[in-house]
Amino acid sequence: MGKVFVTGHKNPDTDSIASAISYAYLKQQIGMNAEAVRIGVVNNETAYALEYFGFEAPRLIEKAAPEVAEIILVDHNEKQQSVDDFDDVRVIEVVDHHRIANFETNDPLYYRAEPVGCTATILNKLYKEHNVEIPKNIAGLMLSALISDSLLFKSPTFTEQDRVAADEMATLAGVDALEYGLDMLKAGADLSNKTLEDLVKLDAKEFAINEAKVEIAQVNAIDVNDVMKRQPELENLLYRVIAEKGLDLFLFVVTDILNNDSIVLALGKEADRASAAFDVTLVNNTATLKGVVSRKKQIVPVLTEALKDVE
């Protein structure tokens, strides 16, 4: 059996990087020639976690072939979020916690999705099912993913199963989850070394919602005004992306990690339909979404319903 790449999604977040490393390690222990890779820049938050627990970032790739013929997806399944040559390789496994869309295979595969807050929670089960011990530093990465995806355990996506996994990982890693977690989130919310171009790409995901092409970028901040004060420049950038990609909607979401609200900047021809769905009125293209921190659970389902008649 040849080498297999284990990859998270484009514009990787901490769960995508941590899960690629953690699952590749597990697969290696049970005999697979697996290598964790990434398809995008490591963000500040993830860089903090990697350094804290003594890891190098996985190798950056754009395409999987011809180096490998088979890949494993973690933390995503939608084709447009994956490697550029998705159609030229075979997906042999998926471990994920998102909806399933734009994903199809010719052959049976191993697909493990659970409606939990973080891929790491599922990986914790897989380690147990294979009777492989989670090393201290891998547990640290998995804890980092849990903290990141739940905004320090406060997101509505965070389930009881995630809590159990977080407790186990914190114990294995030997860190205080709340203290370490706040430091990690602050490192991620430090946008001082980021250009606006960086912010737009940092954690952006494209979705095909019915017939609408939507991109949603999310940025965590300690002070949302650090970002919003640059709104005019930001809009210029986003309009350019909308035009280049032919998007129907771009949502730029700035999440206040201390108060757990988000400011959304909505542009594109479906912006009004989107804001109506959230029951807010856009003023100068922006609105506050009270208590909204989760793209997956609080934004995508609302848009899916709102855009169901788009042709």
Added chain:
Amino acid sequence: MGKVFVTGHKNPDTDSIASAISYAYLKQQIGMNAEAVRIGVVNNETAYALEYFGFEAPRLIEKAAPEVAEIILVDHNEKQQSVDDFDDVRVIEVVDHHRIANFETNDPLYYRAEPVGCTATILNKLYKEHNVEIPKNIAGLMLSALISDSLLFKSPTFTEQDRVAADEMATLAGVDALEYGLDMLKAGADLSNKTLEDLVKLDAKEFAINEAKVEIAQVNAIDVNDVMKRQPELENLLYRVIAEKGLDLFLFVVTDILNNDSIVLALGKEADRASAAFDVTLVNNTATLKGVVSRKKQIVPVLTEALKDVE
């Protein structure tokens, strides 16, 4: 939480019926109001297994709504193989061992697919993960599914994991797997009470293979000539189905359960491309496929490759 239907695919085989019953039972034990249902006629083989282990057939439904809002799929995921009102209900779980295609959700869900020979093998793991004991009669049904999907353990789809599950189920059920299995397969291959219309629908599945619309029906027989001697009538029926459904290809596969070969009757505009893919020449629209017993592993992947340029 309202009632949830657990259903296998249309034209249900033994795995679809047995897995619906077995998984509904497991979900009931862990607190879900789950009911096994079926979306098609129970075949002779399944009827034999149900009676042997003391079960009634699950209730026949066509649509899930408005009785339930949520469903669980076992042994399939492709929309066209499922309930007629698939788009009006929410799929909250899938337990399956097929490729993933024509399946999309708005929300995260529990999706457990493994590349094994039978859904029952995965259910055996799920019982263990939930620490629920498999009752003797449920074990008998799960064994029946394993025997059915593997043609008494001889199909290339039958993995080591399936073998382990079959051994465990035979022990729990207290039957001799080979003896019981041959009796069950023979009951299924007894086509004496079946009309040709029955045979065409008995175990037929529709596939969207690239742009081609394909239907593949499979019938097990002790003597393939029992079926093939009626080829002219059969062709009349199949041409009618092709016209009504706008199919590009209909493969009618008669599998010799004692010798493990199949005779294929191929009709429709892609028949030649299909036969070329199997490296056989159609004579009077038929050919022998030596050693072919598995639609999933030995037919669908070959067709997928052969029809990849169909527009």
